Amino acid sequence: xxxxxxxxxxxxxxNVGSVxxxxxxxxSNGSGSSGRRVGEDREKGGAFExxxxxxxxxxNSIGHEYCHLRFLFIRGKYVxxxxxxxxxxxxxxxxxxxxxxxxxxxxxxxxxKVNQGDVYVIRFYSRLDETKKxxxxxxxxxxxxxxxxxxxxxxxxxxxxxxxxxxxxxxxxIENEINLEGHRPKMRRYAHxxxxxxRIGQGPETLLRQAxxxxxxxxxxxxxxAESEDVIEVYQWRCVRTVNGVRIFEDVSNPKSDKGTxxxxxxxxxxxxxxxxxxxxNIDQQQRYEWDSLTGDLELLDTYDGHYDVLYGTYDPxxxxxxKSNRDxxxxxxxxxxxxxxxxxxxxxxxxxxxxxxxxxxxTKINPSTWEIRNLSAQMGSNxxxxxxxxxxxxxxxxWCKWKQNSCAKFEKTISYALLSQVAGLKEYIGxxxxxxxxxxxxxxxxxxxxxxxxxxxYDDAEVNDEFYDAIAGESSSSSDEEEGGSKKSNSKKDGRVxxxxxxxxxxxxxxxxxxxxxxxxxxxxxxxxxxxEPSEFSGSLHKGKxxxxxxxxxxxxxxxxxxxxxxxxxxxxxxxxGDPLLQLVAVDWLKVDRAADGVALHPKCLLQTAAxxxxxxxxxxxLQIPAKPNYSLVLYYAAxxxxxxxxxxxxxxxxxxxxxxxxxxxxxxxxxxxxxxxxAVGTKACLLGKAVTCKYLRxxxxxxxxxxxxxxxxxxxxxxxxxxxxxxxxxDLAILVEGKEEAELPxxxxxxxxxxxxxxxxxxxxxx
Numbered sequence: 001x002x003x004x005x006x007x008x009x010x011x012x013x014x015n016v017g018s019v020x021x022x023x024x025x026x027x028s029n030g031s032g033s034s035g036r037r038v039g040e041d042r043e044k045g046g047a048f049e050x051x052x053x054x055x056x057x058x059x060n061s062i063g064h065e066y067c068h069l070r071f072l073f074i075r076g077k078y079v080x081x082x083x084x085x086x087x088x089x090x091x092x093x094x095x096x097x098x099x100x101x102x103x104x105x106x107x108x109x110x111x112x113k114v115n116q117g118d119v120y121v122i123r124f125y126s127r128l129d130e131t132k133k134x135x136x137x138x139x140x141x142x143x144x145x146x147x148x149x150x151x152x153x154x155x156x157x158x159x160x161x162x163x164x165x166x167x168x169x170x171x172x173x174i175e176n177e178i179n180l181e182g183h184r185p186k187m188r189r190y191a192h193x194x195x196x197x198x199r200i201g202q203g204p205e206t207l208l209r210q211a212x213x214x215x216x217x218x219x220x221x222x223x224x225x226a227e228s229e230d231v232i233e234v235y236q237w238r239c240v241r242t243v244n245g246v247r248i249f250e251d252v253s254n255p256k257s258d259k260g261t262x263x264x265x266x267x268x269x270x271x272x273x274x275x276x277x278x279x280x281x282n283i284d285q286q287q288r289y290e291w292d293s294l295t296g297d298l299e300l301l302d303t304y305d306g307h308y309d310v311l312y313g314t315y316d317p318x319x320x321x322x323x324k325s326n327r328d329x330x331x332x333x334x335x336x337x338x339x340x341x342x343x344x345x346x347x348x349x350x351x352x353x354x355x356x357x358x359x360x361x362x363x364t365k366i367n368p369s370t371w372e373i374r375n376l377s378a379q380m381g382s383n384x385x386x387x388x389x390x391x392x393x394x395x396x397x398x399x400w401c402k403w404k405q406n407s408c409a410k411f412e413k414t415i416s417y418a419l420l421s422q423v424a425g426l427k428e429y430i431g432x433x434x435x436x437x438x439x440x441x442x443x444x445x446x447x448x449x450x451x452x453x454x455x456x457x458x459y460d461d462a463e464v465n466d467e468f469y470d471a472i473a474g475e476s477s478s479s480s481d482e483e484e485g486g487s488k489k490s491n492s493k494k495d496g497r498v499x500x501x502x503x504x505x506x507x508x509x510x511x512x513x514x515x516x517x518x519x520x521x522x523x524x525x526x527x528x529x530x531x532x533x534e535p536s537e538f539s540g541s542l543h544k545g546k547x548x549x550x551x552x553x554x555x556x557x558x559x560x561x562x563x564x565x566x567x568x569x570x571x572x573x574x575x576x577x578x579g580d581p582l583l584q585l586v587a588v589d590w591l592k593v594d595r596a597a598d599g600v601a602l603h604p605k606c607l608l609q610t611a612a613x614x615x616x617x618x619x620x621x622x623x624l625q626i627p628a629k630p631n632y633s634l635v636l637y638y639a640a641x642x643x644x645x646x647x648x649x650x651x652x653x654x655x656x657x658x659x660x661x662x663x664x665x666x667x668x669x670x671x672x673x674x675x676x677x678x679x680x681a682v683g684t685k686a687c688l689l690g691k692a693v694t695c696k697y698l699r700x701x702x703x704x705x706x707x708x709x710x711x712x713x714x715x716x717x718x719x720x721x722x723x724x725x726x727x728x729x730x731x732x733d734l735a736i737l738v739e740g741k742e743e744a745e746l747p748x749x750x751x752x753x754x755x756x757x758x759x760x761x762x763x764x765x766x767x768x769x
Contacts, residue, residue: 110306142274627711662690
């Protein structure tokens with residue numbers, strides 16, 4: 001790992017005052033007095049430690065659901081669960097123990113109501129067997145994000161050991177097998193405890209809410225990337241006003257449009273994106289009264305999938321209109337977090353059976369709007385967390401044009417203006433609330449670097465053969481019926497400094513060191529003459545478009561609409577416009593299936609099974625499995641005119657491990673034409689698909705097929721559901737590439753692109769399995 005040139009993030013300890021006591025808190029994103037700096041590399045064989053409080057969710061043997069407060073400890077690829085903090089209780093044994101293996105998948109399920117309290121749930125399951133699964137929960141979305149990163153690093157540690165063939169069986173041992181049964185939990189005790197613990201000041205002093213952003217702005221594999229977008233922006237924003245420190249913009253890219261005007265409010269808040277997101281989602285009346293003049297009185301009507309809810313609200317008309325009648329409204333909120341830590345929230349007017357039109361109230365339709373909350377780098381010499389809030393909505397042109405010219409005060413009495421003012425309200429409210437800038441929560445997530453001895457508890461790979469989902473899925477033991485035994489070895493505490501390395505870079509380094517290729521090598525074998533790929537020899541169920549006016553078709557645009565990592569990206573985060581793709585898109589299949597279909601390339605009617613298909617040197621098959629009723633598969637066939645150089649990054653991706661592929665397979669989406677809300681939902685950032693959804697890889701003969709199960713993620717499922725609702729009016733561009741992480745792998749290049757022009761679901765052809 002030393003040879004990989006891995007940087008370290010050093011995090012210092014600070015004291016944070018909480019209700020009833022004062023606790024030490026590790027922090028690295030700038031909220032407090034901690035800092036981030038680059039230190040020297042640590043010795044090989046080291047491992048990372050993450051530890052903190054979580055809720056263990058599950059169902060016991062008689063079908064009762066339980067929610068237990070547990071202390072989770074991740075060391076390298078090993079995971080332990082305790083009833084008490086082992087740092088404060090040396091010698092106690094874990095009640096659960098397991099390993100994070102290459103088949104472990106981690107999914108963020110969003111928010112869930114548990115015993116009158118909201119928690120954010122993370123699900124673990126096996127890529128090969130989804131019956132093996134388990135769940136933990138955190139008090140805030142930010143904490144869920146930290147644990148997602150912790151498990152991602154644990155998977156990377158497992159990949160490093162796999163890549164180097166390193167085995168530690170000779171020095172590792174384990175005392176107990178994992179006990180999946182345990183005693184029946186005392187449900188009443190824990191159910192009551194959860195309600196107290198998720199509120200500041202209502203829990204026992206030893207479990208006061210506290211938190212830590214353990215990685216801050218570290219560039220990790222897919223979790224923290226540069227702040228720039230990966231698609232050329234189609235909007236042209238012009239600032240027309242600055243109100244209370246918030247800039248108001250309008251889109252002037254199409255000034256002659258007869259539709260409404262797109263406007264947005266943008267402000268910088270001195271708090272992390274996690275904090276602002278939690279404040280925004282909170283519907284507590286007293287808190288919202290302090291920043292929101294429109295949606296202060298809210299009632300939760302329903303929730304779906306952990307990332308979607310429906311709200312009912314009322315407002316006093318005297319502040320917004322000249323009419324005296326009471327007003328009410330119903331709207332939905334859908335939210336998700338991108339791999340760069342950015343939160344996107346979509347708000348639509350809605351109807352709900354629980355709140356039909358009400359006597360004495362006039363039902364108001366709130367403008368559709370989107371929110372984007374993105375972390376910013378700390379300013380030079382400052383450790384204060386900052387984030388950028390952008391709110392976008394569509395409004396009527398008439399009142400807007402007069403207002404921006406200072407000739408219309410009536411616009412300030414409209415719902416549109418009240419919505420735009422929410423950004424300023426959030427900014428001022430958080431600025432006046434120091435407690436919000438010192439993040440607090442139930443979970444303490446900490447990380448540190450340990451040496452190869454992995455003390456105090458050693459392991460044996462031969463005996464710890466249970467994946468983490470096996471360990472987490474069992475019933476949790478009652479915390480009053482048994483005593484944790486174990487030796488009384490004391491764990492000497494460190495000086496409060498913790499360090500975190502970018503483990504993901506080590507994977508790429510190890511994969512390349514075995515067969516290091518010169519930087520000048522070409523991706524396709526230069527010693528083999530290229531063949532001529534004749535497009536007329538290949539056809540799919542979706543036809544190739546003749547011109548821009550053609551619909552329900554595909555074309556292959558160049559890469560000028562995408563931005564990818566440049567040669568100096570590791571030094572200055574610079575990105576360049578993508579060039580022509582390396583591979584040629586020869587056909588697209590638009591299929592209808594009863595259930596997700598893997599291995600499409602092996603189907604007898606697939607073009608790869610034809611004589612022309614078998615002659616191609618190499619074909620990359622991307623099978624996008626779209627959940628719907630019925631399910632769809634969009635299959636893209638990218639052909640190379642020469643064999644792939646096995647020493648190149650693409651060659652290592654083709655023949656690499658699934659975990660390596662998951663950490664590198666990247667897709668960039670872009671909505672070229674369509675409803676602006678859909679554009680905001682899809683976004684313009686690259687996505688590491690293997691970390692967002694389940695990907696399966698089939699390497700045979702002259703092809704590699706990647707089956708992308710979009711339905712495996714609740715967030716991806718909800719976004720694709722929104723896209724399908726407007727798909728007949730959308731023009732979508734996609735670009736695929738292998739992410740470059742080392743200097744020798746840069747600049748990146750596009751493997752392939754596709755433009756999908758206004759697809760019609762009813763034209764999908766059935767696939768006979």
